[in-house]
Amino acid sequence: GETGTGKELAAQAIHRAHPRMQGKAQAAHPFVAINCGALAESLLESELFGYEEGAFTGSRRGGRAGVFEAAHRGTLLLDEIGEMPLPLQTRLLRVLEEREVVRVGGTRPIAVQVRIISATHCDLEARVRDGRFRADLYYRLSVLRLQLPPLRARREDIAALAEWHLKHALAALDARPHANLGAELLRCAPLLAAYDWPGNVRELRNLMERLALFLAAEPLQALTPALIQRVAPELAGMVQPLLSNTAEVVAPHELTTSDIVPDADAIEAALRRFRGNRAAAARHLGISRTTLWRKLKETEAQNREPS
Structure with missing residues (x-):
């Protein structure tokens, strides 16, 4: 969907509509979102998959879980998936296939059970043709496609x-x-x-x-x-x-x-509201009585035309 169409809200609605999202069980099934186009490749990798202690300078003592682990048994929204760097697309595909994640700097696979929803404003098929998005990842993600209307x-x-x-x-x-x-x-x-x-x-x-x-x-x-x-x-x-x-x-x-000038439905609603008083309806609609009369005549003529 285009920017501003509410892709994350739609993802949250899908998450909440799942039968297991009832009552107190919601806390056990989190919704986690990450914008794949907002972080540098090195930061995005650690945010997605987590990292072990000492994996890089400044890493937290004890390591840190990534969003896949944080979304375990819940839903992970990969927003702007089309902006993900190609090297990370390979790792993401492996996680989706194996249902296991390996933290940066680690060797131990961690099992994760996550529902993936990805969102994008760009044409992924065109990016696949241009070599900017992996075809195998696209087909793996493209189980159900929803187009949000502008x-x-x-x-x-x-x-x-x-x-x-x-x-x-x-x-x-x-x-x-x-x-x-x-x-x-x-x-x-x-x-x-x-x-x-x-x-x-x-x-x-x-x-x-x-x-x-x-x-x-x-x-x-x-x-x-x-x-x-x-x-x-x-x-x-x-x-x-x-x-x-x-x-x-x-x-x-x-x-x-x-x-x-309002359409026929708005005029009809205004006339109902003011019980047929055309002067009051025209004032309410912000038009003159002459314009209201003309629009009523146009509507009447359209209704008389044979279909």
């Missing part, structure tokens, strides 16, 4: 994710979300859904944390599309108006709140 492929989830992250960000600031927060986010949903979110859920979470700072500083201000555009100008720089049928990106100074 946020732009599930735009219907954006509003719910935004509300969840915003409420948590406000709680972290000891700021209570006001009663209309959900409704105000619904007004902003078309703007948020029109953005492609290259950083995916992580970028959305960070934006909600930024927005929470402004809302906590001025608790009485309303959450509007204009506020979001002011707080996050990069959002307006890439967003595409929902009325446009072209692929042109609107510049920030050209985008206004009136350009962000």
